[in-house]
Amino acid sequence: MKSFKCPICGKSFEIERLSDQPSFPFCSDRCKLVDLGRWIDGTYLISRELTEDEQIELEQIVENQLREMGFEE
Numbered sequence: 372m373k374s375f376k377c378p379i380c381g382k383s384f385e386i387e388r389l390s391d392q393p394s395f396p397f398c399s400d401r402c403k404l405v406d407l408g409r410w411i412d413g414t415y416l417i418s419r420e421l422t423e424d425e426q427i428e429l430e431q432i433v434e435n436q437l438r439e440m441g442f443e444e
Contacts, residue, residue, distance in 0.1 A: 373440055379405050389442050 372385040375395075379402035386392040394403040409415050421429065 377402050 372387050374383060374385050375398075376383050377396070377398035379397055382398045384392070384398045386395065389395055392398075394400050397403040397406060
């Protein structure tokens with residue numbers, strides 16, 4: 372089991388596989404929707420468009436972090 376903390380409410384939760392938590396990295400659908408609402412209303416924003424190299428680098432970082440957490444799907 373891996374332990375995580377919801378980025379919205381801060382609640383801790385454990386999962387064994389990503390498929391066990393369809394709202395991952397959030398603890399619930401409610402927190403997932405709160406996050407979506409923040410993107411929609413402009414609370415979150417990306418200040419500029421990423422270059423192709425930055426997009427590739429970001430994807431590699433995410434893949435590496437998932438692999439380090441034991442999620443290789």
